[in-house]
Amino acid sequence: MLLGDLLTKRTDYTPVSPEAEYAVVGVQRSGWGFVRREPVRGDSMQFSKLMQLEEGNLVYRTITAFEAPSAVVGPEFAGTFVTPQAFPVFRFDANRILPEFMSLMTTFPEFHEAMSERCTGTVLRRKTLFVAAFQSIPINLPPLDEQQRIVDLVSAPVWQLYCMGFH
Template sequence: MTLDVNAVEVDPARTYDIVGMLNRGRGLLHRGMMAGSETAYKTLNRIGSNQVVYSRLKAFEGAITVAPADLDEVYASQEFPTFTCGPSLLPGYFRLLTTTKRLWDRLQNLSTGMGGRRERVKPNDFLTISIALPPVTEQRRIVDVMQAVDTQVIALEEETRRCGETVKRLRIDLLDGYDAQFALGEVAEVKLGRMLSKDRATGDNQAPYIRNANVQWDGLDLTDLKTMSFPAADRVKYDLKAGDILACEGGDPGRCVLLSEDLDGIFFQKAIHRIRASEVVAPDFLYEALVWAYDTGRTADLCTSTTIKHLTAEKYRTLRIPIPDTADQARISALLSDARSGFLASRAEIALLRVFRTTLLTALLSQEIEISESYDDLLEKVS
């Protein structure tokens, strides 16, 4: 591999298709068209098809990829050096390496410092990284096998996306048939959590708490909980029970999750709303109603119009939602639960397939698994 940068002088009279870089080897990020007159850069790097490219500034995050073979004319700043693979290295093979933690770790080791002081990864240092380099014929087999797996991953991701859209449309169709005559504050308690402070982060009575990052559409992530001080009285005040709904106040306002069990000893901070249903509405239906409000833009309409959107408790309590009779609540919740089961099954299958992909690629790169030379005959027949 050699450094191969095609620096092009910026023409103020023309436009350029600008790209950036996704982390963890996920490819190029298309940022859109930019007029030459809008940039202070004197030159831009044109990225060629099948070229290796990385972000000097974000290399420690795994911001590296191999450009697609069918890449259109795109450009990036000088922060994105490009390299051309030599005859002994297939671009497709190196593209697989860019998706491995081993390469990300090596890039991180080359990028020293913290935050804004972090050093950029220099091209000469990048070229010192050693990689496993089997013969080209073996590289080709590995690329072909992994291509088949990746095709399956992409197909399953699309199927999951369609399942999610089906559930969303069904929810909207079901709830749009009712008048949104109730304010959320009339049918549920809406409460923000405990304010985080420097003293509370290090004080006595430390306990884990839920923050925005833990509340995801696919469930509650309890793998990375921060702690702060929660005295005895506040542990009662900010407790979490089965049936409670946790919703984000900022970041992605209204993103929410329904608790299926009590979270003993875990509490929530001020960036989170706890919605606790009254006797007039079932918690599972209230959750569906809040997701409906999010999907239809009703929640966004209540957010503050600052750069970072926030959903205050006062505003959230005014959210209008439909509350049908008990029988209809149960019927709608059951229909949506059944529809969501297919979506959840598809998502679980994707997770398993991604684990399989990582395991298989690791085994192929380490030669723990070897592909027979007879596979070449099959490649010739289908090529």
């Protein structure tokens, strides 16, 4: 299965209002998550539209994508904004993949490699990962109940794992 089989690209953009201030974020490399930027007034940016993030969205950065900049939006970043030209935003098919599982996948070296090998361009810092190429990443997806067990196991405190017999 391909990543694109699990996602729908969002196109419900927010028009930029000159007098409004926007909480803007970027996406860090290797699944490290989001980083807050200084708030930006609409009249000081060159963009006419932004994308307001929703909890559970998948976002990646199209340029310097060889660094595998992708993340799933958690509650602390819901409501913030990205520029849709550089940060495509997707919703998941919740009947097939858990956002928490996809969040883990963004940290996997295999996922980083798949992003990196699909980048195009000749200048390293400007190499781009187009949406179709991102959606072409192959995914080995376990059933939802197994995804949940994996998420629970990875997020369990060490002492809980010890009590469960993992030592």
